[in-house]
Amino acid sequence: MVWICGRNKPSQKLVHKEERTSLKQKICYGVGHVFNDLCIQAWFTYLIIFFNKIVKISAKGTGLIFLASQIADAISTPFIGYGCDKSLSKKITKKYGNRKIWHLFGSVGIALIWPFVFSPCLACNEDSPDWVPVAYYGAFAALFSVCWPMVEISHLSLMPHVAKRPKDAVELSAIRSALKLGCGVFVFVVTWILLGQNSEETVNESAKKQFTYQSIIVMITGSFFAFIFHWGVEDVDHGTAEDEENKEQSQKSSADAPLCKDLEKQALEIELQKQERQKQDDVKKTWMKWLKNPDFYKIVIIYMATQNVVNLNQSYFPMYLTETLHFRKEAIAYFPLMILISGILMSTVIKRLNKYFSNRVLFCVGAVVVIGCATWFYFTPQSKRQMIYAPTIIMGCGNSMMLVTSLAMVAEIIGDDKKSSGFVYGVCALMDKASLGFIVLGLQEYYPETQGICGEPCAQYLRGAFSVFPGIEALLAFLIVALLYRKPPTNIKRRMTVLDKDVYTDDIDLEQLPYLKATEV
Numbered sequence: 001m002v003w004i005c006g007r008n009k010p011s012q013k014l015v016h017k018e019e020r021t022s023l024k025q026k027i028c029y030g031v032g033h034v035f036n037d038l039c040i041q042a043w044f045t046y047l048i049i050f051f052n053k054i055v056k057i058s059a060k061g062t063g064l065i066f067l068a069s070q071i072a073d074a075i076s077t078p079f080i081g082y083g084c085d086k087s088l089s090k091k092i093t094k095k096y097g098n099r100k101i102w103h104l105f106g107s108v109g110i111a112l113i114w115p116f117v118f119s120p121c122l123a124c125n126e127d128s129p130d131w132v133p134v135a136y137y138g139a140f141a142a143l144f145s146v147c148w149p150m151v152e153i154s155h156l157s158l159m160p161h162v163a164k165r166p167k168d169a170v171e172l173s174a175i176r177s178a179l180k181l182g183c184g185v186f187v188f189v190v191t192w193i194l195l196g197q198n199s200e201e202t203v204n205e206s207a208k209k210q211f212t213y214q215s216i217i218v219m220i221t222g223s224f225f226a227f228i229f230h231w232g233v234e235d236v237d238h239g240t241a242e243d244e245e246n247k248e249q250s251q252k253s254s255a256d257a258p259l260c261k262d263l264e265k266q267a268l269e270i271e272l273q274k275q276e277r278q279k280q281d282d283v284k285k286t287w288m289k290w291l292k293n294p295d296f297y298k299i300v301i302i303y304m305a306t307q308n309v310v311n312l313n314q315s316y317f318p319m320y321l322t323e324t325l326h327f328r329k330e331a332i333a334y335f336p337l338m339i340l341i342s343g344i345l346m347s348t349v350i351k352r353l354n355k356y357f358s359n360r361v362l363f364c365v366g367a368v369v370v371i372g373c374a375t376w377f378y379f380t381p382q383s384k385r386q387m388i389y390a391p392t393i394i395m396g397c398g399n400s401m402m403l404v405t406s407l408a409m410v411a412e413i414i415g416d417d418k419k420s421s422g423f424v425y426g427v428c429a430l431m432d433k434a435s436l437g438f439i440v441l442g443l444q445e446y447y448p449e450t451q452g453i454c455g456e457p458c459a460q461y462l463r464g465a466f467s468v469f470p471g472i473e474a475l476l477a478f479l480i481v482a483l484l485y486r487k488p489p490t491n492i493k494r495r496m497t498v499l500d501k502d503v504y505t506d507d508i509d510l511e512q513l514p515y516l517k518a519t520e521v
Contacts, residue, residue, distance in 0.1 A: 021168040028232025029155075029162045030175030035107055035222030036151045037183035039114055039144070042218060043069075044311055045336050046191070048440075049318040050118055050211055051137065053203045061134040063444030065141050066315075070437030072142035074430045077149045081426070084157050099154045099161070100230060106150025107226040111219055113147065116140045118215040120208060162233060177344075184340040190217055192333035203322050203329045287423050296424070298480055299413050300431055302363075305477035306406040307432040308439060309370060309470045310399045313339075315440065320377070320466040324459040325385040335392055342396030343403075350404050359405040359412065360481055366401025367478035369394060374471030378463055402477070409485070439469070 051062040084102050116122070117140050121133045163169035194210040195203075290296045317339075318332035327335075353362060373395040380388055414424055443465050448457040 019164045021162060021164045024232055025162055025234070026171060026175060028229055029158070029172055030179055031225040032103065032229035032233065033151065033155045033176055034179055034183055034225035035110055036148060037180045038187055038218045038222050039110060039148065041184045041187040042118070042214065044314045045318060046118070046211070048315050049203060049322070049332065052319070054205055054208050054211060055121065055133060056205065057133050058130060059444040059447035059449060061130065063441035064134055065138045066440045067437040068138040069141035069145040070433045073145040073149060074433040076146045077153070077429060078426050080149050081153050084154050099158045100233065102150050102154035104230060106147045106154065107223070109147030110144060110151065111223045113140055113144045114219050115215050117144060118211045120212070158233070181340065181344045185337065187218065188333045188337040188340070190214055192330055195329045195333060198329065201328050203332065207329065290423060295413055298485055299410055300428055302477050302480055302485070303406050303410055303428040304431045304435055305473040306402045308436050309473045310403060311436050312439070312470045313395065313399065313466070316462065316466040319462050324462045325382050325388070327385065338392050339396035339399070342393045343400035346397040346400040347404055350401060359408045360485060362401055363405040363409065363481050364478055366398045366405065367474045369398030370402065370474040371471050371478070373398060374467045374474070378467035443469070
């Protein structure tokens with residue numbers, strides 16, 4: 001055995017203490033997305049019923065408001081993502097952090113805009129033409145959809161800087177997911193309580209005050225947690241001359257430290273670095289290469305259809321409950337709550353199922369579940385409306401299965417090409433938001449306008465909007481995944497025994513390391 005030793009005595013030891021993310025940082029970072037989660041739950045669940053039944057905007061006008069928000073979101077997202085990686089001001093960035101600045105802009109914008117979204121139109125009166133409330137709410141909806149991704153993207157991009165090690169990143173994601181569940185529960189419970197204060201049995205103009213209170217509660221709660229985030233989180237994503245000097249001194253002292261490595265370990269380390277560089281060069285794709293890849297279009301459609309299923313269900317469920325099945329107004333709070341809780345519980349089960357079944361199989365199962373529930377909802381008459389409790393819970397599970405596995409399949413097609421992942425996710429998000437906006441506009445365009453109480457044509461139309469269209473989207477995604485989608489090939493992993501220790505790595509040129517024993521896993 002040949003040893004290469006440093007200048008120091010062999011008895012000396014180099015002690016390295018692993019840096020960890022503090023509990024304060026974890027908690028403060030976790031609450032940084034609460035404002036967004038609160039608003040989005042209320043936005044997608046109550047937008048259509050609020051504008052149609054409470055503000056009395058026409059069905060087409062409601063569709064235009066929704067489309068304006070989706071287009072604003074789709075257009076602004078890539079620019080915000082680019083801006084989060086660029087320094088707005090070196091002086092300000094050095095003191096506060098570039099990503100925290102974007103998060104602050106977004107949070108302040110949402111706090112100023114949100115109370116106007118679910119409140120009476122201040123620019124309207126009885127003589128105002130129909131386009132005035134549409135323009136009024138459409139402007140606030142578009143502004144909200146620009147501020148929302150500021151918080152979303154800056155919060156996500158800050159995670160690698162807050163997490164000191166991979167385990168910390170997992171914990172931060174877990175905290176964020178748990179709080180997302182808590183935000184949904186909070187919004188639906190608050191809405192349930194507020195609507196209970198209204199003496200009316202149905203949702204109408206008398207509930208305007210309750211939704212105004214809801215928006216104020218969401219704004220105050222979200223602003224409080226945004227303040228906690230900015231108070232407790234440090235965005236250290238910039239280097240200084242002092243940092244570079246300390247880094248050089250650390251590297252120099254490391255060179256003087258005891259480096260008693262054997263030749264085999266050094267050779268393996270060098271070879272792994274070489275293979276990693278070669279792998280990155282091989283897998284790097286340009287946007288032109290992605291556009292020539294048929295699998296790219298398949299995964300975009302799969303992702304888009306999945307998001308449309310979930311969002312259409314969420315947006316039209318309150319209208320279906322109150323106008324088609326004639327539930328009391330409180331149903332628009334506790335039924336979405338059931339979907340949310342069952343979906344979160346299912347997402348934890350999927351992680352275990354994924355050990356035994358592929359994402360393709362689990363996605364198809366989820367799509368079949370959603371199609372079955374859509375069929376159940378469509379054929380349920382008002383006289384047997386109590387029968388929808390079970391499919392509501394099951395649909396939450398199906399939605400969760402499709403969501404989780406569709407994201408996993410997007411990650412599969414990206415593989416090791418992390419540098420172009422932004423393009424793939426960007427196209428998926430663009431198609432998702434734009435398609436949903438135009439679908440809702442189309443559904444609202446042909447909505448049978450009625451005065452006062454919704455008649456039978458309106459009730460049947462909502463039955464189709466809530467059941468048929470999400471079912472068609474789920475069927476489309478199912479056919480593509482079942483018949484056309486194939487998991488991209490992955491590198492074979494090998495187990496290498498180095499000094500009686502197992503090292504797992506990707507494919508490696510074993511001929512250049514003849515002294516290593518290798519066995520395929």
